[in-house]
Amino acid sequence: MDPIRRKILKTGAAVTAMAAAPSVFGEQTGKGGAAMSFYEKGRVRIHYEEAGSGFPLFLIPGGGLNSTISALANPFNPIDEFKGEYRCVASDLRNANGGQSSGPLEIDRPWDSYTDDHLGLMDHLGINKFMVMGFCIGGPFVWNLLKRAPDRIVAAVLAQPSGFRPEMPDLFYQNNVTGWGPELVKRRPDITMEMVDKFLTKMYRTNPDFVFTVTRDFVRNCQTPVLILPDDIPAHPYAVAMEAAMLAPKAEVSMFPWKEPKERIPLAVRQIHSFLRAHRPASA
Numbered sequence: 001m002d003p004i005r006r007k008i009l010k011t012g013a014a015v016t017a018m019a020a021a022p023s024v025f026g027e028q029t030g031k032g033g034a035a036m037s038f039y040e041k042g043r044v045r046i047h048y049e050e051a052g053s054g055f056p057l058f059l060i061p062g063g064g065l066n067s068t069i070s071a072l073a074n075p076f077n078p079i080d081e082f083k084g085e086y087r088c089v090a091s092d093l094r095n096a097n098g099g100q101s102s103g104p105l106e107i108d109r110p111w112d113s114y115t116d117d118h119l120g121l122m123d124h125l126g127i128n129k130f131m132v133m134g135f136c137i138g139g140p141f142v143w144n145l146l147k148r149a150p151d152r153i154v155a156a157v158l159a160q161p162s163g164f165r166p167e168m169p170d171l172f173y174q175n176n177v178t179g180w181g182p183e184l185v186k187r188r189p190d191i192t193m194e195m196v197d198k199f200l201t202k203m204y205r206t207n208p209d210f211v212f213t214v215t216r217d218f219v220r221n222c223q224t225p226v227l228i229l230p231d232d233i234p235a236h237p238y239a240v241a242m243e244a245a246m247l248a249p250k251a252e253v254s255m256f257p258w259k260e261p262k263e264r265i266p267l268a269v270r271q272i273h274s275f276l277r278a279h280r281p282a283s284a
Contacts, residue, residue, distance in 0.1 A: 036048070036049045044102070046094065047100035049079075051079050052084060053087050054085050054087050055130070055154075055280050056089060057078075058090075058122065059078050059132075060135065060142065062160065064162075064176060064180065064235075065180040066180055067093040067099075068093065068096050069099075070098070072135075076269055081272075081273075085277075089127070091117070091121055094113070094117050096180075097180060101117070102188075105199045107202060108202065111203060111212065111213050112144070115145060115148050122152070128152060129153075129281070131276060131279070132157070133156070134158055138159070139163065139241075140212045142158050142161075143158075147214050150223075153224055154281060155279035157228075157272055157276070158241070160236045161228065161236060161244075162211075162212070162236060163239075164209050164211070164212060165240075168234055172203075172204040172235070173204045175235070176196075210243075219248050220249070222249070224250065225250040225251075227275040228242075229253075230242055230245075230254070231257075252275060255267065
């Protein structure tokens with residue numbers, strides 16, 4: 001092939017590829033065929049994915065403040081498991097390293113700023129009532145959703161939820177001030193480590209107790225059905241998960257341990273399916 005013809009063909013292929021590529025704000029395809037999109041409100045930009053159809057199920061990944069959709073692959077993939085029956089929605093947490101969501105650090109209201117994003121995304125999608133399943137940090141987020149929007153949450157699943165350990169009172173602050181803050185500051189010149197310190201202090205040190213976002217009295221009076229799958233590692237204290245299960249009047253609890261041996265995971269997933277079907281609205 002002569003050099004001129006080869007150059008023309010190469011240029012034409014590049015132009016065709018650029019024309020076919022979606023806009024950064026448009027819909028793209030994620031893992032497992034999930035549709036990827038962005039929701040924006042003011043200075044906040046949230047990356048989210050949807051998959052499946054049916055009654056809405058909002059999925060909150062684990063991973064602490066680095067919570068991203070990719071973290072949903074462990075210990076099982078809830079999108080793959082539930083997209084056959086539910087409209088699954090998941091998002092990257094605002095400012096998670098490795099994610100595509102961004103926004104300001106709201107130092108005076110850290111937990112509520114994230115819940116604003118969750119509820120704002122549901123509003124953006126036109127979803128009023130939904131079920132929610134949260135992993136790890138998703139536990140405190142679920143309780144905050146139940147506090148902020150009790151009439152919208154039909155049922156909730158808390159898998160390996162985070163909680164406060166009196167014997168390790170600074171665990172979450174230290175994990176995030178080293179594993180989240182420095183990388184965030186590198187890529188965000190508008191954020192300093194001093195701001196990160198204040199944000200994490202408000203989030204994890206100002207009133208550390210129980211599940212961080214609600215009181216025991218709130219859980220005791222919560223009328224939403226919840227299913228709790230406890231874990232027992234430093235960040236996921238078994239005692240806190242079980243205390244919440246004992247307090248909540250409409251709580252169910254899984255076997256423990258449910259992740260080891262790995263043959264138990266399908267049994268836990270089966271229980272989640274049964275729980276969600278039992279509380280899914282009849283009209284869905």
